[in-house]
Amino acid sequence: MNREEFDDEYYQQKMMEHRIRMEKRREKRKKEKRLHILLFFLLLLLLFLAFIGVRYALPYVQQQGGISFGKKVSESTIAKNRPVVKLGEGETEEKGDVVEASETPALSEKDEALKTAELQAKQYDYDSAIATLNALNLSSDTEISAKISQYEEEKGKLVPANMDDITHIFFHILIVDPTRALTDTHQGKQFNSVMTTIPEFEEIIKEMYDRGYVMVHMHDLAEMQEQPDGTKKMVKKQIMLPEGKKPFVMSQDDVNYYVYMEGHGFADKMVLDENGKPKNQYTDKDGNVTIGDYDLVPILDKFVEEHPDFAYHGHKAVIAFTGYNGVLGYRTDETFDPNSPALDPKNRANPNIEEDKETVKKITRAMKEDGYEFASHSWGHINFGTRDLASISKDTDRWERNVEPLLPDPCEILLYPFGDDIGDWHPYQKGKEDGKYDLLEAAGFHYFCNVDSAKVWMQYGDDFVRQGRRNLDGYRLYESYSGTADRLSDLIDVKKVFDTRRPTPVTWE
Known part of the structure; x- marks a missing residue:
């Protein structure tokens, strides 16, 4: 093998090795990119889970006297006997810590109607209480039917x-x-x-x-x-x-x-x-x-x-x-x-x-x-x-x-x-x-x-x-x-x- 043939073969070999190295680097970068994307979505998932955890854990924490998160509420939530700071000139809001009210789970339409009707009945407005329950169109519901019968009976006992x-x-x-x-x-x-x-x-x-x-x-x-x-x-x-x-x-x-x-x-x-x-x-x-x-x-x-x-x-x-x-x-x-x-x-x-x-x-x-x-x-x-x-x-x-x-x-x-x-x-x-x-x-x-x-x-x-x-x-x-x-x-x-x-x-x- 002469010198020129040797150089040419050597050059081709080196080029092949270079292409292999470049291919490996590209493959490595692709893997790193896929990993970064995966980590990004994992981070988003963790943040979402953390938000859900705070949202549903907060009422319990507040009930136990724990720390409150979120925005401040108006001064009217503060008990009247609580120590307050004197307002300076131009100030309009009370100073000091406030506690945000905890959320109450939403009632179902039936439960909400039962609650409303019960208040109406306690205040002697039996016609409205009965109408509130009738509006549900649940005549086959035994609880609703029993309440309507109860209110009709109580109404019948009223005197002028x-x-x-x-x-x-x-x-x-x-x-x-x-x-x-x-x-x-x-x-x-x-x-x-x-x-x-x-x-x-x-x-x-x-x-x-x-x-x-x-x-x-x-x-x-x-x-x-x-x-x-x-x-x-x-x-x-x-x-x-x-x-x-x-x-x-x-x-x-x-x-x-x-x-x-x-x-x-x-x-x-x-x-x-x-x-x-x-x-x-x-x-x-x-x-x-x-x-x-x-x-x-x-x-x-x-x-x-x-x-x-x-x-x-x-x-x-x-x-x-x-x-x-x-x-x-x-x-x-x-x-x-x-x-x-x-x-x-x-x-x-x-x-x-x-x-x-x-x-x-x-x-x-x-x-x-x-x-x-x-x-x-x-x-x-x-x-x-x-x-x-x-x-x-x-x-x-x-x-x-x-x-x-x-x-x-x-x-x-x-x-x-x-x-x-x-x-x-x-x-x-x-x-x-x-x-x-x-x-x-x-x-x-x-x-x-x-x-x-x-x-x-x-x-x-x-x-x-x-x-x-x-x-x-x-x-x-x-x-x-x-x-x-x-x-x-x-x-x-x-x-x-x-x-x-x-x-x-x-x-x-």
Whole structure:
């Protein structure tokens, strides 16, 4: 073999070895690539499994006091007695740890219907309970059939209430901190006479529940119905309850959280929690802000949740508003509007008035769904008995312009400020009462309540219902507590109710 033949064979051999090495490297890279892809998908699978594990393990961890994962929830989930940090200027949220609510497994359609029907039955609305179950179209289901039979039997045991013997009690804003509210000043003495403390209110509703009282709406008494001739007439209704149960109406005046009450131991305003339920914001003496049960609405909600049979068909209190300081603690009135010619220079202009109006609308819608109905307490808290027709007309216009648009429905209930009626005990008549009744009837009012110390005062007319209200405030409670008069023993044991933190004697201011 000569040199050239040797070189050529050597070169070919080397090229062959190079191709083999390159082929091996390509095969190795392919294997590495396939391995990387496999590892990538394994990682994705592990992440997915980890997510599922956290999602379903979290409720258990939270129940055991473990660590919470996820976003923060609103401050309204924090218990009112929990330590909080004072808000600094411009801050709006509470500081500190919060716990996200655990998820509840979804109920089946049948279980959900059974749960809903059971609540409706507990609140004496057997027709709705039966309709809820019938809507499932499960007539062959023995459990459903048994429940329907049970509700029909319980409905058959109801008896008609005496629709002329329904008492009506009322409160003002509840006192959270008596040491700040009930001071030795003229204002403090006024608060002492016309306000009720939270412990008093809680004991009152417990006492009345134990005595068989059941809350009803004003619209449960009677309602305007269209007649065959096209006219409308107030028609008395019939409330059906178990033997021994007694219907009553509850109302609360001035749910406005007035400017003059700020810093005196009352709630600041109404808010909605993360579940859309009404709560209160409260600022304590040190400036700490919390969200909780600081007034009638959330306290009553909690009680009804525990005792659903206290609320007939889920109906709760009548909530009454004035307008001159806005509604529910929000300065929504035109006299606070920086862009309105009606702006009162004595008021601090509210630059967020339009946003606050929308907030109030959301809250009143939620309150309606929660079982409340609404009433006018006039725009300016005026005395309808002493004011002339022109001033009542002006006040009613302001109510219709500033307050009624914030409510979910047109308002038909008027709770007279100071309890002062436009007439005496005689039924209202059109063309009488100096034209005041005609004016109010034309404005859409059909339910009218004064204040009366009698246990019951009711009057049904062709286009109205009138009812007397009983004040369960500091003055009336002390009157019974001291033995001066006995006006409350049919409702409560005042010895259990009266808050002894009150300065005494309690005089009418």
